[in-house]
Amino acid sequence: MATKTILLLGFLGLVFSLALADHGPLQDFCVRDATSSVLVNGFACKDAKLVEAKDFHFSGLHLTGNTSNAVGSRVTPVTVAQVPGLNTLGISMVRIDIAPWGINPPHTHPRASEILTVLEGTVEVGFITSNPDNRLIMKVLQPGDVFTFPVGLVHFQRNVGNCNAVAIAGLSSQNPGTVTVANAVFGSKPDISSDVLGKAFQVEKNVIKQLQANF
Structure with a gap:
């Protein structure tokens, strides 16, 4: 019984510690370092001393697409x-x-x-x-x-x-x-088998091949 109580208290302590953990950014910013190939669920941080206003700026949303x-x-x-400054x-x-x-x-x-x-x-x-x-x-x-x-x-x-x-x-x-459905399904590289897509969409293989040709 005592062992179960200790295990329960330990589990509750772990839950509370996780709930109180700081999962937010631990620095003011982490500007994307375009020169680094390191990825840690995102981009490596640029040296804060080298950060400039342009790292947080974008111009062009007023232009018609x-x-x-x-x-x-x-x-x-x-x-x-x-905008590299959006990182994290x-x-x-x-x-x-x-x-x-x-x-x-x-x-x-x-x-x-x-x-x-x-x-x-x-x-x-x-x-x-x-x-x-x-x-x-x-x-x-x-x-x-x-x-x-x-x-x-x-x-x-x-x-x-x-x-x-x-x-x-x-x-x-x-x-x-962004995963555009038609592009992903009919424009994958290499192609998904027309047999697979034909059965999935319940159409003839030649229809699938025509669709794949469009993408």
């Missing part, structure tokens, strides 16, 4: 790749430009939730819940409206108006990552 492409949209990212801070953002009836195709962010605000235009947004329900949760947004996409879930945006749409989104990671 070029939407003359197959999907009719352009995403301008502001992540740790563009757990935040980033993007500008999304969408031509009339263009789309930001179904995609996921494996490391971030997203909160989106429409600045111009009328934008239809939606995300799909995980298996087995695969429920589509969708809404049409007007300027000033906000919508949230939970981490890891497939989501999309579509301009359902006759003028260009612009949105700004914040993400809960300095390096959120």
Whole structure:
């Protein structure tokens, strides 16, 4: 009995110590060191003495993205790749430009939730819940409206108006990552077997090969 009590107290002590541990940044900043190949769940820190204002600065979100492409949209990212000072801070953002009836195709962010605000235009947004329900949760947004996409879930945006749409989104990671569903499935290197995809999508292999050729 005494042994069980000691083990229980030890376990509770460990739980409380973990709960009280400081998991936040332990320095003012950790600017990404572009010269280092060391990765520790992120980028190595630049020498703080060499840090400059430009490490925390980005200019360009006022510029309209070029939407003359197959999907009719352009995403301008502001992540740790563009702003080294975002390293370890757990935040980033993007500008999304969408031509009339263009789309930001179904995609996921494996490391971030997203909160989106429409600045111009009328934008239809939606995300799909995980298996087995695969429920589509969708809404049409007007300027000033906000919508949230939970981490890891497939989501999309579509301009359902006759003028260009612009949105700004914040993400809960300095390096959120993006997996565009069609590109990943049909444009993988090397190709996923047409037999695998044919059975997954319940179509003939030649249809899969045509889709793979597009990516």
